[in-house]
Structures are given as structure tokens and as C-alpha cells.
Amino acid sequence: MGSSILTNFEEIASVLLFVIGMIDLLVQPNLVKKIIGLDIMDSAVYLFLAAKGYIAGRAAPIVTDGILDAAHYINPIPAGLVLTGIVVSVSVSAVMMALTICLYREYHTLNLDEIMMLLRRREADETLRLSGRNGEGTPS
């Protein structure tokens, strides 16, 4: 264990948020909640980047009073990276939501386990139908 565990509260918070988002993504069977988990993970990354760009006691990187000294401003690079991340996460969320809507229209559920079971059942029905024993299986 390093020495800065007691001072890096922002980084610790972002790690915990990341893990919470990942648990959400893995454990929740609901597709919308999975997307929310992914967004929580994104936010954790932004918090981490913003925390890494901060320098104690310095101003935001907007030139004020004509001071052009690097010792007066915080690091501008993580801000640009966070911007890229936000745009990509918005796009990914929108596409995932659209795919979720398509799945819901097909299966009338958002539960991934149910979707898998229904898919398997439909496949089984299809095989039954193809093998010519349609009388016993219920068509779905």
C-alpha cells in the first residue's frame, strides 16, 4: 500500500464509483439498468481525469490579466480528454438505448435472462416445427 491512500480521496471515490458501475453492469438483468451502470463507470473515469488535472491553489486554464505563466493554471489536457469521453459516452448510450427498444419490441421484456430463455424456447419450437412434429409443441 502506498502512502497517498489517505490523501487521494477523489481518486478513491472514482474507483468506488467505477466498481459500483461495474457491479451494476454485471448483476442487473434489466437492460436499462445495465446502461445506467455503464454511464456510472463513465462518470467515474471523468472524475478520475478531472482529479488528475487539478493542481492545488491554481486557476482554471483561462488566461486572466494576461498572465501566461504555466505555474498559474491547472493542466488543460485532462479537460479536453473528458470532453472526448463525454461525447463518446452519449453516443454509446443512445445507440444502446435504441437497441434496447428494438429488443423490447421483439420480446416485450427488458430482462436479459428472460430474453435468453424466450430465444432458446423459440429456437426449440422452430426445430420441433422443422422436424415435422408440430402437433405437440406450442407455436410462439
Add this chain to the structure above:
Amino acid sequence: MSREDPRYAGSRWDKLARWRRGEYDPTAGRLELREPDFAPRDELQKLRKYAAQTERDDRYELGLDTRLRGFRRVYLAAAGLLAVFLAALLLVTVSWLPQFGDYTAPEHNEVARRYIEQGLEETGAVNIVAGMILDYRAFDTFGESCVLFIAVCCVLMLLRVDKEEDPHSMAAEDMSDRYFEPHREVILQMAARVLVPVSLVLGIYVVLNGHISPGGGFSGGAIIGTGLVLYLTAFGFERTGRFMNETTVKLLTVSALTFYCFAKSYSFYTGANHLSSFITPGVPGAILSGGLIVYLNICVGVVVACTMYCFYVMFRKGGF
């Protein structure tokens, strides 16, 4: 109450425990579908079809599959273990990072120093982040705008309701939109009358001042898009369709991206080959300074506003 107690069977706790094990369904036989009395016939038929489909699928049976429950238990345990392992790994890593706010950390290197010390002179932007993302790393931002455009195209492909192929479903979507969404609400309309102009003007201000103050194309475009979405929610598609339809959105987005591409290609070409260019940084702090940054901010703002509006329209109705 102990489990041996004769009163236990059939009690609330017993039912809860059996529900937890998946043996008891409190809704079985009691599920009632309330049909909204104001919905048109098509909607009622759709609801009935959905109810029949749910019954036929026998969703509740899925939870009784013991293999699935066993798998679920193992899966939860594995996920928990993985999460604990990852948290421990990342916490140990964080503990070795430089302290929060430390100015000697290795990421505050000569790149950041150069952006701050030379940025104003080379790009003309007072906002160093704007100068960085729209001048030094402008192709990166171009890629971001293209990612947004591609996301809009994907959502369009996935959610679009085709008018020619299926005129009924388009009309049905319109009807359900009218029955299940707020429509012509007086409070909403009054609030929108006040808020829409304010948010549009604020968005334009943030876009145009992106190189002088905090803000820029992405944040300003998001504000403009929110204003448009509020206007659409309050006044319906007939009003917004007059100026924001599919052709307008396509034209605006594609022309903004094309202008961005050509303008920045010219700037990079002349800059890299040390040719003279008519783009000058200008007087720092003026509204028309910073070379191309103002125009690129406007392009990005247009793309972002159209994207937000398009997402909302697609998710709500599946077409303009």
C-alpha cells in the same frame, strides 16, 4: 415465529420465503389489465395482444428453472469476487499515485506547459482548453463530431418507422404519442414560452464565446438542443416540423461537418508547410479572434444541437 409452528404455513413470512425461492407468485390469477377508456381501438388491440403474448410465454415459469437459479447464484458470487478484486487492485494503484493537487506529478509535463505558455499567442484563444481542442487537436474534435453523427445515423436506422412501407404504424405512433405523452399542457406551454428563448440565447452566447470564456460548441450545442426539445414537448410536432425536419437536420449537420473538415484541412496544410494563410489569431479577447476557433465552435454547436434534437425525436416517435 418458528418454522415448526403450525401457524407458519400460509403466513406472510412463509409466503415471502416461498416467493423468495420462486415457488409462490403473489400475482398469479390476480393480474388485471386495466384498459384506458380513452385509448383508440388500435391501442386496445395492441394491449390485449401484448397481454395474451405475456400469458402464452409464461414468463413466471422462467424463474422456476432450477438450473437458471443455480447459475444465477454462481454468477452473482463470481461477479462479487471480481468486483472486490478489481476494487482492491485499483485502490492499491491509487495509493501509489502522486498526491491529489501535487504540481510535481508527471502528467503536468512540458506538453501542458507549452499549451499554456504559447497557446494564446499561437491560437488566439483566451480559453486554453478551447484553443487546445479546436486548434492543436482539431482533428480529434472532428472525430468526436463524426462519432455523434454516426450515432444519429445508427439510432435513425434502428428506430425509424418507414412511412411508405407502413403508413398505419406511423399514424399509430402519432396517435399513441398524443394519448400517452403530455400534449398541449397549459403550464408547460407557459413555461416553455419563457424558457425556450432564454435557453436558445444562452446556448448561442456559450457557443460564440467558447474561445473567450468557459463553454464552447459542445456545451452550447447541448443547451440549444435542450431548448429545441422543450419547444417540441410543449408545442408538438406541427410547430417544430416547420423549421426542424429531416432535410434541415441532414443539411445542417452535413454542411457543418464538411465546412469543419475543409477549413481545418486548409489551416493544417498551410501551417505544416509554413505557407502564408489568411487565418490570423486576431486580438485576444475579441469576439472575432482566435482564427478558425469561432467558426469551428459554431459547426460543433450545430452538430450537437441537431444530434440532441434528432435523438429525442427518434426515441419519441421514430420519425420526423
